[in-house]
Amino acid sequence: MGCSVSETQKLIMLPGPTNVPPRVMRAMLKPLIGHRGPEFKQVMAQVLGKTKKVFETKKDLYILTTSGTGATECALQNITDDGDKIIVNVCGFFSERLAEAVKNYGGTPITINSEWGKAPRTEDFRKALKANPDAKAVAVVYNETSTGVTVRSLQEIGKLCADQNVLLMVDAISILGGDKLPVDDWNVDLCVTASQKCLMCPPGLAFVTVSQKAWEKIESKKHHRSFYLDLPMYRKFMETGYTPFTPAVSLFYALNEACDMILEEGLQARYERHRICAEAVYNSMEALGLDLMAEPESRSHTVAAIACPDGIDDAKLRELIRVKYGIDLGGSLEKWKGKMFRIGVMGSVGSPEIMSTVAAIASASHDLGFKANISEALEAARKTLSRLPARMN
Amino acid sequence: MGCSVSETQKLIMLPGPTNVPPRVMRAMLKPLIGHRGPEFKQVMAQVLGKTKKVFETKKDLYILTTSGTGATECALQNITDDGDKIIVNVCGFFSERLAEAVKNYGGTPITINSEWGKAPRTEDFRKALKANPDAKAVAVVYNETSTGVTVRSLQEIGKLCADQNVLLMVDAISILGGDKLPVDDWNVDLCVTASQKCLMCPPGLAFVTVSQKAWEKIESKKHHRSFYLDLPMYRKFMETGYTPFTPAVSLFYALNEACDMILEEGLQARYERHRICAEAVYNSMEALGLDLMAEPESRSHTVAAIACPDGIDDAKLRELIRVKYGIDLGGSLEKWKGKMFRIGVMGSVGSPEIMSTVAAIASASHDLGFKANISEALEAARKTLSRLPARMN
Numbered sequence: 001m002g003c004s005v006s007e008t009q010k011l012i013m014l015p016g017p018t019n020v021p022p023r024v025m026r027a028m029l030k031p032l033i034g035h036r037g038p039e040f041k042q043v044m045a046q047v048l049g050k051t052k053k054v055f056e057t058k059k060d061l062y063i064l065t066t067s068g069t070g071a072t073e074c075a076l077q078n079i080t081d082d083g084d085k086i087i088v089n090v091c092g093f094f095s096e097r098l099a100e101a102v103k104n105y106g107g108t109p110i111t112i113n114s115e116w117g118k119a120p121r122t123e124d125f126r127k128a129l130k131a132n133p134d135a136k137a138v139a140v141v142y143n144e145t146s147t148g149v150t151v152r153s154l155q156e157i158g159k160l161c162a163d164q165n166v167l168l169m170v171d172a173i174s175i176l177g178g179d180k181l182p183v184d185d186w187n188v189d190l191c192v193t194a195s196q197k198c199l200m201c202p203p204g205l206a207f208v209t210v211s212q213k214a215w216e217k218i219e220s221k222k223h224h225r226s227f228y229l230d231l232p233m234y235r236k237f238m239e240t241g242y243t244p245f246t247p248a249v250s251l252f253y254a255l256n257e258a259c260d261m262i263l264e265e266g267l268q269a270r271y272e273r274h275r276i277c278a279e280a281v282y283n284s285m286e287a288l289g290l291d292l293m294a295e296p297e298s299r300s301h302t303v304a305a306i307a308c309p310d311g312i313d314d315a316k317l318r319e320l321i322r323v324k325y326g327i328d329l330g331g332s333l334e335k336w337k338g339k340m341f342r343i344g345v346m347g348s349v350g351s352p353e354i355m356s357t358v359a360a361i362a363s364a365s366h367d368l369g370f371k372a373n374i375s376e377a378l379e380a381a382r383k384t385l386s387r388l389p390a391r392m393n
Numbered sequence: 394m395g396c397s398v399s400e401t402q403k404l405i406m407l408p409g410p411t412n413v414p415p416r417v418m419r420a421m422l423k424p425l426i427g428h429r430g431p432e433f434k435q436v437m438a439q440v441l442g443k444t445k446k447v448f449e450t451k452k453d454l455y456i457l458t459t460s461g462t463g464a465t466e467c468a469l470q471n472i473t474d475d476g477d478k479i480i481v482n483v484c485g486f487f488s489e490r491l492a493e494a495v496k497n498y499g500g501t502p503i504t505i506n507s508e509w510g511k512a513p514r515t516e517d518f519r520k521a522l523k524a525n526p527d528a529k530a531v532a533v534v535y536n537e538t539s540t541g542v543t544v545r546s547l548q549e550i551g552k553l554c555a556d557q558n559v560l561l562m563v564d565a566i567s568i569l570g571g572d573k574l575p576v577d578d579w580n581v582d583l584c585v586t587a588s589q590k591c592l593m594c595p596p597g598l599a600f601v602t603v604s605q606k607a608w609e610k611i612e613s614k615k616h617h618r619s620f621y622l623d624l625p626m627y628r629k630f631m632e633t634g635y636t637p638f639t640p641a642v643s644l645f646y647a648l649n650e651a652c653d654m655i656l657e658e659g660l661q662a663r664y665e666r667h668r669i670c671a672e673a674v675y676n677s678m679e680a681l682g683l684d685l686m687a688e689p690e691s692r693s694h695t696v697a698a699i700a701c702p703d704g705i706d707d708a709k710l711r712e713l714i715r716v717k718y719g720i721d722l723g724g725s726l727e728k729w730k731g732k733m734f735r736i737g738v739m740g741s742v743g744s745p746e747i748m749s750t751v752a753a754i755a756s757a758s759h760d761l762g763f764k765a766n767i768s769e770a771l772e773a774a775r776k777t778l779s780r781l782p783a784r785m786n
Binding site for chain 1: 403405407409410411412413418419421422424425426427428429430458459460461462463466470493494497498499587589595596597616617618619620621622623637638639640641642643644715721723724
């Protein structure tokens with residue numbers, strides 16, 4: 001795992017895009033082909049088979065040429081009639097944006113609000129469903145990228161939705177492929193992710209799964225407002241093995257290769273690697289003397305939210321780390337502006353990425369006058385990372 | 394110009410995607426970067442400056458991570474309120490699809506129908522505007538990819554729309570960068586294209602220009618139904634130099650390189666090269682004994698529609714050309730199913746691409762029993778292509 005720092009010149013430890021392994025980058029160089037010919041049909045069939053394994057789904061899966069937001073729009077817009085109530089958990093920047101987007105699709109968002117840094121509980125969803133028996137769907141941001149919080153009760157929420165015959169849409173953009181999400185087992189009707197996060201591809205592709213229950217709602221929808229994101233159109237074309245609109249072929253090559261790497265590693269091993277890398281980050285940052293932003297039980301294994309040293313703005317800290325130490329870190333958003341930074345622990349990460357990131361944060365915070373416990377931090381990272389299995393390559 | 398056949402293994406003479414020069418392919422290998430950092434801001438500024446030169450516009454221009462259809466949707470959906478009349482020329486598969494899409498956006502398409510193979514005339518638009526003084530916009534498919542027809546009166550239509558204060562939206566997907574389209578001079582309010590046609594990039598990016606007149610309508614629009622394709626959102630983010638959603642960064646690198654090649658060649662030289670290459674195709678196909686599908690005055694310089702030899706289905710002919718001669722050609726659609734094939738003359742085309750394509754069509758049609766005038770066809774192509782300027786590289 002892990003691409004060498006020298007080859008990417010710079011390490012991007014962002015909550016997306018992430019470091020793309022050279023093997024995946026090189027795949028993009030395959031010659032372009034027509035997207036209506038037999039070669040693309042074959043690539044499409046391969047990619048679909050592999051991504052369905054990663055999503056642990058036997059349901060329909062569509063690959064869009066959009067960012068993750070495009071796929072979220074595709075999932076929600078296709079199930080939302082004007083005035084439909086959609087229950088959305090709001091616990092950070094991206095979930096707030098999702099609730100906002102629901103309005104654009106004609107829906108009425110019913111929000112479940114949690115403090116930033118905390119996850120909503122199953123009980124909150126139960127209450128919201130009880131208070132809104134006419135709700136058409138629950139939309140959950142499984143991993144809130146702005147706060148580094150994972151909704152660990154997702155499986156329970158899925159059961160709740162299944163029991164009450166309400167659709168469950170999951171925004172898994174910053175987590176799928178990096179933490180557990182068996183789409184079928186957990187009763188997820190529409191699952192969305194994007195290529196440039198834990199799937200370690202360049203950005204430009206996004207994914208939507210669609211269950212039979214979701215199809216029933218889609219088919220009964222009164223007005224289909226989009227053409228480019230119309231799911232019935234995708235289904236119609238996919239029956240012949242193609243996409244309705246020109247796909248980003250080079251990115252399909254990259255995805256095909258990335259899926260091979262993911263399945264070679266194995267999903268459970270992959271989740272375990274993400275968990276250990278994230279723990280190494282959390283343990284080392286605490287040892288360094290920094291606070292963690294997310295409550296312990298909801299800390300994400302794919303994006304770590306770290307409080308800045310007292311009196312140091314995250315933009316200043318990150319700029320120093322970027323320029324002097326060659327590592328890109330994620331910034332703070334909205335409510336937490338200036339107070340924290342984020343470390344992406346996604347896809348192609350292992351000891352080289354984590355150790356050098358911890359070292360860079362330690363050096364930069366020391367440079368800026370913070371009394372950092374540098375050796376303790378490094379030792380905490382090393383110790384945690386020593387639990388990683390022997391490297392395969 | 395032109396990438397060597399051996400390097401792409403196969404020549405794709407499709408009406409998109411097209412052959413991507415190795416220089417552009419290699420640009421995709423640049424390391425990924427964060428799309429909220431200073432490096433991407435710089436790439437974005439460079440790419441925007443260059444693409445605006447290619448569009449000959451000083452207006453706003455946005456680059457979306459979608460196919461061309463996504464950008465068409467972005468342009469039309471943002472100016473269409475429920476019930477708005479949009480005048481659309483229908484003269485082939487893609488313009489028909491555009492009229493259909495207008496309905497999804499809540500609009501009422503007023504169609505100007507022409508026979509397949511023919512272009513609408515300025516007079517048709519004048520009449521349609523007179524009969525529908527409440528029309529909000531005219532949507533023109535500048536180059537109908539399914540029939541190889543270019544609407545040569547676009548400049549006049551632009552003047553008409555400007556005089557009557559009606560918006561002009563132009564679908565220039567299969568032509569921009571290969572034939573003349575000075576967006577500002579011709580009064581185009583919204584111009585749309587995609588990366589994988591004459592701009593010779595891989596697919597995955599698309600473009601929309603927006604005039605001040607278009608902004609006025611966009612701002613007065615009652616319901617913005619999309620989030621991912623919402624132009625005000627793009628404008629807001631672009632003011633800080635970024636895209637609202639994660640862009641396909643690797644494709645931006647490719648586009649940056651392709652724009653350099655386009656501007657090094659020069660727009661007029663580029664249009665002239667496309668014109669000569671297209672004429673070489675038309676002259677050679679006629680010499681071979683095949684009919685041309687488009688009326689002479691409207692024949693496209695970027696996609697040539699050729700009638701199949703009598704009694705030979707295009708699928709059979711193209712399959713032989715693909716497998717035996719390694720060249721991909723475009724197929725027939727809908728009304729013309731089985732009767733014709735299409736040759737993309739887009740982006741990276743010159744003598745090697747055209748001569749080998751003509752030779753392959755000659756051989757394959759001969760193989761299938763057609764009495765082809767092979768040497769006449771080759772000579773017609775050679776003679777026309779001899780007018781190409783000395784090659785730059």
